[in-house]
C-alpha cells in the first residue's frame with residue numbers, strides 16, 4: 140500500500156500519510172465494532188424485555204381481574220408448578236425425547252434413501268411419487284388411534300407417528316435438492332469422465348445438503364408434534380401424557396409447565412439439527428444461501 | 436510443453452485438422468413449434484489453433500459448443516475429433532462455462548484437482564501442475580480459499596485451471612468472461628493468451644465481444660442470427676503475443692469493422708432506433 144503513495148498530496152511524507160489513513164481506518168473499524176455489539180445486545184435484550192413485560196402484565200392482570208388459576212394461572216404459579224414437578228417433567232420429558240429422536244432418526248434413515256431412489260429410478264418415482272404426495276392428504280393425527288390398535292400402548296406407535304409426520308419434508312427436500320443442481324455441474328462431470336456413482340456422491344449429494352438440512356429442520360419440529368399426538372392417543376408416560384392427566388385433574392399450572400418442558404425439548408432438538416448442519420456444511424456463507432433458499 | 440517446443444514460436448498452427456464439424460444441424464422440439472438453432476454448420480479447427488465464434492444471442496453458439504463436446508447429440512450432421520466421430524460426451528477436453536461452476540465446498544486447489552481425481556491422474560504430479568496453473572493466472576496464495584472467498588474473476592480463473600490441469604488437446608469456452616467487468620476481462624484475456632501460448636491447445640472460444648475475439652483469435656467465425664449459419668471466417672493477421680496496444684492497430688480495426696458491418700447489415704446492430712424520428 141505505502142509504496143503507491145508517491146502521488147499522495149503535497150508535503151506530508153508517506154509515513155505521515157499512512158498514519159493518518161490508519162487513524163481513519165481505526166475509527167471506522169471501531170464504529171463497526173460498536174454497532175455490532177449494540178445489535179447483539181438488542182437481539183438478546185429486546186426479546187427478554189418483551190417477555191418480562193408480558194409476564195408482568197399476565198401476573199398482575201390475572202390477579203387484578205380475579206381470573207381463576209385453573210383458567211389462566213399467573214406465571215408465578217406456573218413457576219411453582221415447574222419447581223414442584225421437576226422430577227416428573229424430567230422423567231416424562233426423557234420418554235418423549237426418546238420417541239422424538241427415534242421417529243426423527245427413522246424418518247432420516249428412510250426418507251433420504253427413498254428420495255435417492257426416487258431420483259435415481261424414474262419408473263419408481265413415477266409410480267411412488269404421486270402416492271407419496273396424495274398420502275399427505277391423509278391427516279396423520281387421525282391414523283394415530285389405528286396405530287394404537289395395531290401396536291399397543293408402548294414406544295412403537297409413538298415413534299411411528301412421529302416418523303410418519305416427519306419424513307415427508309425430508310423426502311421432498313432431499314428429492315428437490317438432488318433435482319435442482321446446476322445443469323453445468325453435471326455437464327462438467329460428464330466431460331471429466333466422472334462415473335455416475337462419483338457424480339452422485341461427489342457432486343450431486345453435497346450440492347443437495349443445504350436443502351436436505353432445511354427439510355430436517357422442519358422434520359424435527361414435526362416429530363415433536365407426532366410424539367405428543369401418539370402420547371395423547373394412548374400411553375402411560377411422556378409429556379403428552381402429563382398434559383393429558385394435568386388436563387383431567389384441572390391442574391392448569393402443570394399443563395403450562397408441561398408445555399414449557401415440551402418447548403424446551405423442541406428448541407433443544409432444533410439446535411441439535413443446526414449443530415449437525417454446521418458440522419456438515421462448515422461454511423456459514425453456504426448455509427445462509429440455503430436458508431434463503433428454503434424460505435422461497 | 437513438449438508440443439510448444441515442437442511448434443514455431445510465432446504461433447503457427449499445424450495443418451492437422453483436430454475438430455471437424457460437418458454440416459451440423461440442430462432443431463429443438465418445443466411445444467410452441469420446432470426451434471431451428473443451427474443450420475448446416477461446417478467448420479474445422481486445426482491443432483493448436485485459437486478460434487473464436489461470434490454471433491448474436493440465441494444464434495446457437497452454446498448449442499454448437501455442446502454438440503462439439505458430445506454433450507448434446509446433433510439433430511443432423513457429424514462432429515469428428517482427431518478423425519473419430521463424436522457420439523458420446525468427449526472426455527479429452529476442458530470446458531469453461533460462463534459461470535465458474537465450482538463446487539462450493541472445495542477450495543480453489545481442490546476444485547482444480549477434481550478433474551485429476553475424476554481421471555485418476557497421479558495425485559502428486561497433478562497437484563504440482565494445478566498449483567503452477569493457479570500461479571500462472573495470479574492465484575498463488577489463494578489455493579486454499581473457498582469459492583465464496585474469491586472474486587468473480589478469480590473464480591473464473593480457477594475454472595480455467597480446472598479445464599487445463601489434465602493438459603487436454605482442446606479447450607472449449609462458452610462466453611467465459613461474459614459476467615466480468617471490463618478490466619477483469621482484459622486481464623483474463625491476457626492470461627488466457629499466455630496459457631494458450633505455453634499449452635498450445637486448440638481453443639474454441641464463444642464470445643459476444645468482437646474485441647475479445649479479434650485480440651485472441653487466429654480465426655474468427657461469424658454466425659448469423661438464428662438459425663445459426665456460418666457467415667464469415669476471418670483470419671486475424673496480427674503477430675503473437677498480442678499486446679493491448681495492438682487494439683489500436685489498423686489490422687485490429689479492419690477486422691472489428693468487418694464484423695461490426697456484418698452485424699449492421701444483418702440487423703443485429705442498428706445505428707438508429709426505428710421508431711424515433713427527429
Ligand SMILES: Nc1ncnc2c1ncn2[C@@H]1O[C@H](COP(=O)(O)OP(=O)(O)O)[C@@H](O)[C@H]1O
Pocket residue numbers: 463464465470471472490491492493494495496497498499661
Ligand atoms: N433445450 C432447448 N429447447 C428449446 N430451445 C432451445 C433449447 N436450448 C436452446 N434453445 C434455443 O436455441 C437457440 C440457440 O440457443 P443457444 O445455443 O443457447 O444460443 P447462444 O448460445 O448463441 O445464445 C435459442 O433460440 C434458444 O432459445
Ligand SMILES: [Mg+2]
Pocket residue numbers: 496497498609610
Ligand atoms: Mg450461449
